[in-house]
Amino acid sequence: MQKFIRLNAVAAPLPLANVDTDMIIPAQYMKALTRTGLGEHLFRELRFAEDGSERGEFILNKPSCHRAQILIADRNFGCGSSREHAVWALADFGIRCVIAPSFGDIFAGNARKNGLLLVRLPGKTCARLRDEIALAQYAPIEVDLEAQQIRLASGERIDFDIDGGDRRILLEGLDDIARTLRHADAIDRFEAAL
Structure with missing residues (x-):
């Protein structure tokens, strides 16, 4: 897993509440067993018309936000069913951070x-x-996990709190397997004694 220490990137405003996982990645696109390729279906119904053409008014289709890596959403982002594909689709598209009042x-x-x-x-x-x-015409912002701070193009700084365990996992880039493997010696000793 890629470490998250600091990110300087374009942020796309998404002023929608209750964005559920089906809106993030519709079920019909979840047939893949890998994490790659899901980004093309991210927000499928919001990004594309029925004929497959891009909806120009959707924020991620605008040239200024086409490569956004940060979303600034509204409350209850990621609610709904428990599909991990929703996170995979965001990551495959290039989104590394979502800022919102609350999450599923x-x-x-x-x-x-x-x-x-x-x-x-x-x-x-x-x-x-x-x-x-x-207003800043989508100038990049910086999200600094180490300092737990967001820095705007205007120079304003906004502090944020995050669970200490979550912060460490992200800073060190530890997925579940990597976290387990940190205890490989203890596991080996246990298995040898068995």
Whole structure:
């Protein structure tokens, strides 16, 4: 898993509440057993018309946000069913951080396991960030996990809190297997004694 220490990137405002995992990646695109290729179906119904053409008004289709790596969403992002494919689709598209007031519990667990940083900020702060980013013509912002701070193009700094365990996992780039392998010597000793 890729370490997350600091990210300087374009942020795309997504002012939608209750974005569920089916909206993130519709079920019909979850047949793949790998994590690659899912990004092309991210927000399928929002990004594309029925004929397959891009919806120009959708934020990730706009040239200024086409390569965004940060989403600034609204409350309850990632609610709904427990599909890990939703996190895989975001990551495959290039999204490394989602900022929102709240997240679906299972989505949050899947995000942590896959190196996607979730930053919880109050709803009013998220709304203000979305407005300021648009006013700054989508100038990159910096999300610094080490300092637990967001830095805007204007110079403003916004502190955020994150669970210490989640922070360590992301900073060190430890997926479940890597976390287990840190105890390989103890596991070997246990198996030898068995």
